[in-house]
Amino acid sequence: MTQINHSELHSFIANVFLKKGMSKEHAQISADVLTFADLRGIDSHGVARLSGYLRLIEAGRINVNPQFKFEHRKKTQIRMDADGSIGLVSAHLAMQECVKTTHDYGTAFAGIYNSNHFGVAAHHAIQGFQHNYIGFAMTNASPLVVPANGIERMLGTNPICVAIPGKNGRSFILDMATSTAANGKLEIAQRNGKNIPEGWAIDSLGEPSTDSNILSKKGALLPLGSDQEHGFHKGYGLSAWVDIFSAVLTGASWGPWAPPFVSFLQPKLDAPGKGLGHFVGCWDLDGFNDLEESQNQLEDWIQRFKGSLASKNKEVLVPGEPESRMMDERLKTGIPINPEVWKDLLNISEALNVKL
Amino acid sequence: MTQINHSELHSFIANVFLKKGMSKEHAQISADVLTFADLRGIDSHGVARLSGYLRLIEAGRINVNPQFKFEHRKKTQIRMDADGSIGLVSAHLAMQECVKTTHDYGTAFAGIYNSNHFGVAAHHAIQGFQHNYIGFAMTNASPLVVPANGIERMLGTNPICVAIPGKNGRSFILDMATSTAANGKLEIAQRNGKNIPEGWAIDSLGEPSTDSNILSKKGALLPLGSDQEHGFHKGYGLSAWVDIFSAVLTGASWGPWAPPFVSFLQPKLDAPGKGLGHFVGCWDLDGFNDLEESQNQLEDWIQRFKGSLASKNKEVLVPGEPESRMMDERLKTGIPINPEVWKDLLNISEALNVKL
Numbered sequence: 001m002t003q004i005n006h007s008e009l010h011s012f013i014a015n016v017f018l019k020k021g022m023s024k025e026h027a028q029i030s031a032d033v034l035t036f037a038d039l040r041g042i043d044s045h046g047v048a049r050l051s052g053y054l055r056l057i058e059a060g061r062i063n064v065n066p067q068f069k070f071e072h073r074k075k076t077q078i079r080m081d082a083d084g085s086i087g088l089v090s091a092h093l094a095m096q097e098c099v100k101t102t103h104d105y106g107t108a109f110a111g112i113y114n115s116n117h118f119g120v121a122a123h124h125a126i127q128g129f130q131h132n133y134i135g136f137a138m139t140n141a142s143p144l145v146v147p148a149n150g151i152e153r154m155l156g157t158n159p160i161c162v163a164i165p166g167k168n169g170r171s172f173i174l175d176m177a178t179s180t181a182a183n184g185k186l187e188i189a190q191r192n193g194k195n196i197p198e199g200w201a202i203d204s205l206g207e208p209s210t211d212s213n214i215l216s217k218k219g220a221l222l223p224l225g226s227d228q229e230h231g232f233h234k235g236y237g238l239s240a241w242v243d244i245f246s247a248v249l250t251g252a253s254w255g256p257w258a259p260p261f262v263s264f265l266q267p268k269l270d271a272p273g274k275g276l277g278h279f280v281g282c283w284d285l286d287g288f289n290d291l292e293e294s295q296n297q298l299e300d301w302i303q304r305f306k307g308s309l310a311s312k313n314k315e316v317l318v319p320g321e322p323e324s325r326m327m328d329e330r331l332k333t334g335i336p337i338n339p340e341v342w343k344d345l346l347n348i349s350e351a352l353n354v355k356l
Numbered sequence: 357m358t359q360i361n362h363s364e365l366h367s368f369i370a371n372v373f374l375k376k377g378m379s380k381e382h383a384q385i386s387a388d389v390l391t392f393a394d395l396r397g398i399d400s401h402g403v404a405r406l407s408g409y410l411r412l413i414e415a416g417r418i419n420v421n422p423q424f425k426f427e428h429r430k431k432t433q434i435r436m437d438a439d440g441s442i443g444l445v446s447a448h449l450a451m452q453e454c455v456k457t458t459h460d461y462g463t464a465f466a467g468i469y470n471s472n473h474f475g476v477a478a479h480h481a482i483q484g485f486q487h488n489y490i491g492f493a494m495t496n497a498s499p500l501v502v503p504a505n506g507i508e509r510m511l512g513t514n515p516i517c518v519a520i521p522g523k524n525g526r527s528f529i530l531d532m533a534t535s536t537a538a539n540g541k542l543e544i545a546q547r548n549g550k551n552i553p554e555g556w557a558i559d560s561l562g563e564p565s566t567d568s569n570i571l572s573k574k575g576a577l578l579p580l581g582s583d584q585e586h587g588f589h590k591g592y593g594l595s596a597w598v599d600i601f602s603a604v605l606t607g608a609s610w611g612p613w614a615p616p617f618v619s620f621l622q623p624k625l626d627a628p629g630k631g632l633g634h635f636v637g638c639w640d641l642d643g644f645n646d647l648e649e650s651q652n653q654l655e656d657w658i659q660r661f662k663g664s665l666a667s668k669n670k671e672v673l674v675p676g677e678p679e680s681r682m683m684d685e686r687l688k689t690g691i692p693i694n695p696e697v698w699k700d701l702l703n704i705s706e707a708l709n710v711k712l
Contacts, residue, residue, distance in 0.1 A: 074462025077643025078433055106430025108464050111644045147661060151672035154661060162597050172600060174593040180586050197585045206667040226586050229553045230536050234580055237530040237675040238594075240661070241518050244528060249644035255660060272656060287433025288467045288605035297604045300628060303512060304611060305503060305596070312563040316507035319593040340623045 002342045003334035009047060010035045010218035012345070015354045016050065020057050021064040026089045033088040037120040038335045041326035043119040044184035048341045051348060053086060053117070055263035062086050062116050070097060078110040079250065087118030087276060091137065095127040095280045102282045104132055109136075109281030112273040117141070117261050121161035121319070122175040124280050129171070132291055133282040135163040140246040140277055142260040145179045145221045147240070151206035153220045154255050157182050158242035159259040162319075163284065167295045173320025178239040179221045180232075186212050186221075199226035245279040252277025314333055357689035358698045362510040365403060366391045370699070371710045372406065376413050377420040382445045389444040393476040394691045398680035400540035401476040404697045407704060409442060409473070411619035418442050418472050426453060435606065443474030443632060447493065451483040453638045458489055458638040465492075465637030467606035470630035473497070473617050477517035478676070480636050485527070488647060489638040491519040496602040496633055498616040501535045501577045503596070504589040507562035509576045510611050513538050514598035519676075521641065523651045526658055529676025534595035535577045536588075542568050542577075555582035601635040608633025653663040 010031045017027035030053075031191035038046030056062040063084035078097055082090035089334040094110040118124065118139050125135030157177040164172040181200040188239025189196050196212045203209040204218035206297035211217070224235025247254035252273045259267035259276060285294055302318050310316050337345065349356035366387045373383035386409075394402030412418040419440035427435040434453055438446035450466040457464035474480065474495050475691040481491030497512025513533040520528040534697050537556040545552050545568035552568045560574035567573070580591025603610035608629045615623035615632060641650055666672050693701065705712035 028495040036479050073645075074640055074643035075460070077462040077640060077644075079645060105461055106433040107465060109463060109639065109643075138624050147664065147672045149666050150672045151667055154664050164600060172596070174597055176587075176590040176593055178590075180581070202445040214529070223591055224581055224587055225536070226582075230555050230582050230586070231532075231580055232532075233673075233675070234532040237532055240528070240675060241530055244520060244654065244657065245644075248657045249641070249650050251645050251649070251653075253652070254657060256664075272653060283465065284430055284433060285605070287435075287465075288601075289429075289435060289607050294605050297607075297610070297628060298371070298600065301600065301604045301610060308506050308510050308612075309508040310501065310505050311507055316503045316506045317589075319589070319596060 001277035001336040001337060005334050006035055006039055006331060009038065009095040009335055012349070012354060012356050013047060013050060016054070016352055017064075019352045019354055020054065023065070026064070029092050030086060030088040033092065033119040033123045036123045037118070039327045039330045040120070040122070040323035041330070042120050042323065043338070044182065047337065047345065049117070049119070051344045052261060052263070054348065056116065058317070059263040061259070061263065061267070066090070068093060076101060076105045076108045077191050078108065080110055080112045081111050084114055084275060085116065087115045087278060088141065090115045091124045091139070091278045091280055092127065095124045095135070095137070098280060098282050099128045099131060099133060102128065102284055103131070105286040106284045107282060109279065111245070111282070112278040113250040113252035115252065115276050117138040117276065118278050120175065121159045122163060122173050122323070125161045125163035125175070126173070127187070128282045129163070129165040132165050132285040133164070134285055135161070135280070135282055137161040137280045138278065140243045140252065140254060140258050142258055143256045144183060144215065145223055145239060146202065148223060148228070148236040151202065151204070151220070155239045155243055156225070156258055157221065158239040158246070160238065160242060164298065166298045166302065168299070170299065172298065172302070172318060173323065175320070178224055178235050178242060180224050180235065181221065182214060183215070183221070186215060204274060213318050223257065247273060247277035250277040250279070264353070275320050303353060357692040357694060359692055360625065361690050362391055362395055362687060365394065365691055367712050368705070368710060369403060369406060370477065372410070372704060372708055373420075375708045375710055377412065379421070382420070382442070385448050386442060386444040389448065389475040389479045392479045395683045395686045396476070396478070396679035397686070398476050398679065398695070400538065403693070403701065404682065405473070405475070407700045408617060408619070411487070412472065415619040417615070417619065417623070422446070424449060432457060432461045432464045432465065436466055436468045438468050438471035440470055440631060441472065443471045443634060446471045446475040447480045447495070447634045447636055450484065450634070451480045451491070451493070454636060454638050455484045455487060455489060458640055459487070461660065462640045462643040463638060465635065466638045467601070468634040468636070469603070469608035471476050471605040471608070471634060473632065474634050476531065477515045478519060478529050478679070481517045481519035481531070482529070484647050485519070485521040488521050489523070490641055491517070491636070491638055492601050493517040493636045494598045494634065496608065496610060498597045498614055499612045500539060500571065501579055501595060502558065504579060504584070504592040505709065507558065507560070507576070508612070511579070511592075511595045511599055512614055513577065514595040514602070516594060516598060522654045522658065524655075524661040526655065527676060528654065528658070528674060531676070534580055534591050534598060536582050536591065537577065537579050539577070542571060557677065603629060603633035606633040606635070
């Protein structure tokens with residue numbers, strides 16, 4: 001593993017996007033989102049994706065000079081045409097617009113269409129933290145997941161993120177895929193030559209599979225809950241909610257038409273909308289109750305939960321806590337980059353003549 | 357099973373609440389919510405709960421003449437002191453306030469504290485359907501569920517409901533407990549003398565249990581996902597989100613202090629807030645995109661999903677579809693009432709001299 005300092009990594013990513021024609025502002029935002037993912041240990045959504053984004057730029061599927069159009073359809077509801085932008089930037093700027101609107105109304109939400117992969121949801125959701133705004137972010141994604149009872153890939157791992165700012169930098173950040181396991185977990189099992197647990201995936205006939213390569217054999221991921229007995233209609237329902245808010249209602253391509261992240265698969269020509277879709281927004285914490293009282297209660301909640309009885313050798317954590325611990329560590333020690341990704345980065349560095 | 361016509365059941369429930377001192381308006385609303393649950397086949401949240409509500413009224417824990425206080429803290433954020441009301445009424449009226457506010461701003465949300473059990477979430481969420489408003493509803497509940505890695509009952513089955521109005525009466529209604537299985541499913545297994553599947557519950561030491569009576573032996577329910585390998589930190593995170601929005605931020609009693617539904621268990625004296633808490637709200641469908649376009653897309657989405665490939669002898673359904681089918685049926689054939697519940701209702705009828 002190569003270790004790299006987060007600010008060096010940030011500069012590299014920003015310079016790469018600059019070289020590909022992005023504005024300075026957009027390159028900075030893109031680097032912010034990817035570096036944040038790596039700092040928080042969400043390695044699948046950090047710099048490991050850089051070469052994927054570059055291939056989409058080269059394939060003409062990501063527009064590095066988008067003209068965003070904001071439509072304020074209602075006082076607190078915004079629609080954004082992302083003009084083929086990288087989602088890292090469009091979702092960020094849509095959230096900034098929500099933050100501004102929340103100053104006046106207490107809440108604001110934006111639906112974004114004609115976009116691309118937006119990276120790690122939590123980075124968008126925390127944009128209102130300095131104003132004590134709760135953040136919300138969802139996105140649809142390439143179809144890999146079956147509905148409950150289904151065997152066809154109809155949904156992405158469609159994440160939901162809710163981020164609630166607390167006292168003393170301690171916050172509640174739930175950022176979860178709505179499938180039982182994310183694709184990245186299957187890739188780790190593949191690399192290690194291991195099987196996956198039952199309940200993560202099915203084969204093309206709908207039978208349970210423990211083959212970590214099942215996605216390359218027309219298998220599919222299962223929604224959170226894994227099977228009927230364990231409530232997979234709930235994971236399906238959550239994923240469907242994300243698809244509808246992010247894409248069906250915004251004008252993006254939904255369900256099985258959501259454009260694939262990989263550049264070698266073409267988006268389908270009969271798609272019902274444009275690009276990927278996202279949904280982001282805020283609630284003002286002060287709109288619930290007196291701000292200080294709310295933050296004191298949230299702090300008490302965090303302490304009570306962390307202090308609750310745990311299974312042997314286990315610890316009860318607050319959503320977002322493992323990532324926040326990882327961030328503290330990686331800010332000090334640097335970010336470990338796995339050898340394959342590092343090779344990728346060296347190739348990019350050489351091809352674009354950007355110092356790594 | 358006794359079958360009862362839904363409007364007869366509705367009259368009975370309303371008359372019972374009237375006899376207990378509720379206003380005509382509140383008795384009607386309460387009867388609406390409970391009858392709706394029975395019509396949709398959510399029998400655990402319908403008239404089966406009537407005797408429970410009555411016992412809470414008799415114990416002085418439900419106030420039948422509440423003075424609601426609405427505080428419009430921001431233009432789109434409302435706080436409601438429910439003054440000990442039955443939640444069936446407080447959540448309904450808070451949602452009505454959100455619907456009115458949404459006319460002006462496109463969205464509105466209300467946090468409710470000092471309340472009681474609010475019945476089936478979907479009834480609150482659909483209150484804006486005639487205006488084409490998407491509805492949202494959550495509530496915290498008596499602690500029965502452990503956090504991921506925990507063995508202490510810290511959370512309720514804390515439901516999340518999202519209801520999206522479609523064309524031709526076809527809608528998307530997700531209304532789900534955030535635990536793997538709801539308490540009602542354990543009760544059914546108990547009645548049938550059956551074990552429960554692994555992954556629903558643990559015993560007091562945190563070991564997996566298949567005993568359907570485990571809750572009476574200090575066991576607890578597991579969050580959606582069931583175990584670490586299958587993502588129970590996600591179910592925990594969702595349940596925690598509900599607890600925070602409904603109670604921590606509104607001023608209600610949260611987590612292990614959420615007041616029990618049963619009247620023989622007393623709320624804890626050191627509770628950090630007042631009563632149960634709910635969170636409800638709306639988004640205007642027309643605020644996402646042109647209304648007709650959105651509803652056409654939603655209809656296409658529903659048809660595409662229903663037509664997708666299913667496992668052998670299975671069917672892919674849209675969230676809310678089983679309940680909507682049940683409602684069509686029960687509107688015609690009446691509502692079946694199980695013998696124990698029927699006995700309960702006859703007792704109530706006799707004691708209060710209300711015709712059944």
